[in-house]
Amino acid sequence: MISIENLSKYFKTDKQEITAVDDMTLDIKEGNIFGVIGYSGAGKSTFVRLLNRLEEPSSGKIVIDDREITSLNNKQLRVARQDIGMIFQHFNLLWSRTVKDNIAFPLEIAGVPKKDRDSRVDELIRLVGLSGRENAYPAQLSGGQKQRVGIARALANRPKVLLCDEATSALDPETTNSILDLLVDINQQLGLTIILITHEMHVIRKICKQVAVMEKGRVVEQGDVLELFSRPKQPVTKKFVEQVMGNQQDEDSVGQLVQSSAGGNIIRFHFLGETTNQALISKLSKEFDVDINILQGKITQTQGGAYGTLYVQINGDHQEVQKAVAFVHEQTSVEVEVIREDG
Numbered sequence: 001m002i003s004i005e006n007l008s009k010y011f012k013t014d015k016q017e018i019t020a021v022d023d024m025t026l027d028i029k030e031g032n033i034f035g036v037i038g039y040s041g042a043g044k045s046t047f048v049r050l051l052n053r054l055e056e057p058s059s060g061k062i063v064i065d066d067r068e069i070t071s072l073n074n075k076q077l078r079v080a081r082q083d084i085g086m087i088f089q090h091f092n093l094l095w096s097r098t099v100k101d102n103i104a105f106p107l108e109i110a111g112v113p114k115k116d117r118d119s120r121v122d123e124l125i126r127l128v129g130l131s132g133r134e135n136a137y138p139a140q141l142s143g144g145q146k147q148r149v150g151i152a153r154a155l156a157n158r159p160k161v162l163l164c165d166e167a168t169s170a171l172d173p174e175t176t177n178s179i180l181d182l183l184v185d186i187n188q189q190l191g192l193t194i195i196l197i198t199h200e201m202h203v204i205r206k207i208c209k210q211v212a213v214m215e216k217g218r219v220v221e222q223g224d225v226l227e228l229f230s231r232p233k234q235p236v237t238k239k240f241v242e243q244v245m246g247n248q249q250d251e252d253s254v255g256q257l258v259q260s261s262a263g264g265n266i267i268r269f270h271f272l273g274e275t276t277n278q279a280l281i282s283k284l285s286k287e288f289d290v291d292i293n294i295l296q297g298k299i300t301q302t303q304g305g306a307y308g309t310l311y312v313q314i315n316g317d318h319q320e321v322q323k324a325v326a327f328v329h330e331q332t333s334v335e336v337e338v339i340r341e342d343g
């Protein structure tokens with residue numbers, strides 16, 4: 001759907017030349033929610049603005065839905081942009097226009113007749129959950145509602161791609177979650193390809209299927225979100241994973257755990273993309289004659305399933321404990337490791 005080849009952007013200032021995007025190559029599949037994460041200054045905003053040529057590339061090639069964006073003239077670009085919606089951190093709404101008229105704006109520009117505009121706007125208002133607020137002005141809306149207007153406006157011309165530039169960074173955690181849920185909903189309902197840039201790993205965790213990590217204008221690591229969580233290679237990626245998971249490699253705390261829990265078997269379960277394991281603990285205690293005590297853990301949900309580690313103490317007859325461990329090993333995709341054996 002989207003193919004980016006050797007894309008670069010240099011900015012010349014009086015004193016120096018800055019490489020904001022440095023030779024990026026990426027392929028993004030249709031219907032994906034693709035995240036790009038990086039710290040401030042990594043080049044994320046520049047990258048996303050190059051995709052619809054809000055920023056002109058210095059070199060490289062961008063193809064979106066078989067159309068080479070980088071070779072279009074201005075007139076062709078205006079038409080092509082109707083297929084590429086965009087939402088922004090600070091919403092970029094027109095403050096003198098109502099919700100309805102903000103959403104109608106791109107339709108007016110595209111020359112859609114008034115009657116068709118009105119019915120499309122009604123449809124969009126329902127889609128983004130703004131019914132009843134049609135005639136409000138942006139200043140009368142909450143941050144989350146403003147972003148809903150931004151999303152409706154971006155979708156007005158039925159784009160194939162939606163670019164999200166830090167779309168939830170100005171919102172509180174609860175509103176962030178509701179906007180992310182809306183993006184997933186839109187992705188599923190409309191089959192829209194979404195590219196989302198952020199500096200927050202929990203945003204990636206919650207809605208992205210694949211992710212690229214940017215540092216100093218370059219993609220330093222990319223892959224499936226679960227894969228990246230479980231095997232981050234670059235130091236910057238490890239830091240981002242720690243934002244969500246804490247430091248999983250903290251051997252001290254495991255040692256402490258073993259010391260402080262008197263007796264019993266200590267088992268570590270490692271969840272990696274399993275989607276049917278929510279009932280694992282209760283299933284084990286029902287099917288085997290064992291008692292299970294949860295000691296410590298952190299599990300998080302990604303679009304690819306659950307990810308994380310859980311330490312439990314399993315008490316019971318030696319054979320029953322072994323059977324329970326064998327069950328997890330053989331019947332589920334949860335990795336299991338015996339940290340300490342009883343006796």
Ligand SMILES: Nc1ncnc2c1ncn2[C@@H]1O[C@H](COP(=O)(O)OP(=O)(O)OP(=O)(O)O)[C@@H](O)[C@H]1O
Nearest residue numbers: 011018019020038039040041042043044045046047
């Ligand atoms: N118009 C510009 N002129 C000169 N330098 C720029 C311009 N836009 C961006 N830069 C520089 O390019 C680099 C990448 O900036 P960019 O805004 O893309 O990063 P970012 O990852 O989006 O960070 P942030 O989240 O802070 O915006 C930075 O060093 C920035 O100062």
